Amino acid sequence: MSRAVKPQRKALNTVLAWGMGLLIFFPILWTVLTSFKTEAEAIADPPIWFNFSWTLENYFTVQERSNYFRHFWNSVVISVGSTLIGLIIAVPAAWAMAFVPGKRTKDVLMWMLSTKMLPPVGVLVPLYLIFRDLGLLDTRIGLVFVLTMINLPIIIWMLYTYFREIPVDILEAARMDGAGLRDEVVHVLLPMAVPGMASTVLLNIILAWNEAFWTLNLTAAKAAPLTAFIASYSSPEGLFYAKLSAASTMAIAPILIMGWFSQKQLVRGLTFGAVK
Template sequence: MSRAVTTRRKTINTVLAWSIGILIFFPILWTILTSFKTEAQAINDPPLFLFFDWTLENYSVVQERSDYMRFLWNSVIIAGGSTLIGVMIAIPAAWSMAFVPSRRTKDILLWMLSTKMLPAVGVLYPIYLIFIELGLLDTRIGLVVVIMLINLPIIVWMLYTYFKEIPGEILEAARMDGASLREEIIYVLTPMAVPGIASTMLLNFILAWNEAFWTLNLTAAQAAPLTAFIASYSSPEGLFYAKLSAASTMAIAPILILGWFSQKQLVRGLTFGAVK
């Protein structure tokens, strides 16, 4: 029997949740507001919150100075390509770990996750030399591969936890009906884990979209995504906060819209298997 939750407890939880949400979202809100200010208003002391002269000048300057659509297209290809390839590799890997018993499964998962603890700068030099040798420097293919490999441990780990919630008896029944290994993964396992796969793809798409270290070090002009687009507004002359905020807003707008429309799927995937 579940315990009754008092109205006071609900109110406290609601206020606390809204407070944390506003605190987390405030830097994004401040960036958006700053993008509509003039440069003088952006550095005004005390800061101006809502009462300032709203202007679209920064957006027009950013659009004139940079080819925003080229950076956007590069980001879509790099983030989308690395996520799709990563999921295609991770689904069979997670299946084998979840449904083929092994005493080493947890050790392998921990080892994979430990690779995320390595500072990226520690492997920059060898990867940079490999890219030069293979002609992958400043190419979208090169960035797709390196970002996919960086995020692959997280994809495998997340899919493994989702697959573990699926009863193995269902897969055994499919095998008894004559399903091959390929058919078992594609037609039985994958449809049942769609919420988990979708949330995994969304989270890793966001990680790839926001990746800055590798995109700044392995690109110059041709394959530069939106992270390089933002970095281009940091110049030796100083920071132009209003224009930098406009560029940042243009860079995060697509991913904010994607997150907003897919939030139900994301929540469903993150709670997949939590309630029996």
């Protein structure tokens, strides 16, 4: 029998939730507002909240100075490409760990996750030299490869968790009906894990979209994504906050829109298997 929640407690929880949400969203709100200000209004002290001269000049200036759509397309190719390749590798790996477990399965999972604890700068020099010798510097293929390797442990961990929630009896029944390994994975396992796979795809696209360290160090102009597009507005002459905010808003807008429309699927996937 569920315990009744007092109205006061419910109201308090609602206020706290809204307060936490607004606190997290405030930097994005401030960035968007600043993008519509002039440079003088952007650095005004005390800050100007809404009573300022709204202008689109910063957006026009940013588009004239940089080819936004080229950077946008690079981000799409890199984030989606690295996620899809990661899935191709991670699905059989997670299947093997979930349904053919060995004594060292947990050790292997922990070892893969431990690679995320390594500071990226620790392998920057050797990776840079490898890319230089192979001709992969400032290429989409090179960035897709790097981001695939970076996010692969997370993809495998998430898929392994979702696959473990699927009853083994269903897969055994498919085998008894004559399903081969390919049919078992493609026609039985994957359709049942769609919510978990959807959240995995969305999360890793976001991670790849926001990756800055490798995109700034391994690209120059041709394959530069939106993270490099934002960084280009930090110059030795100083920070132009209004233009930088406009560039940031243009960079985060696509991923914010995608997250807004897919939030239900993302939450459903992240809670997949949590309620029996």
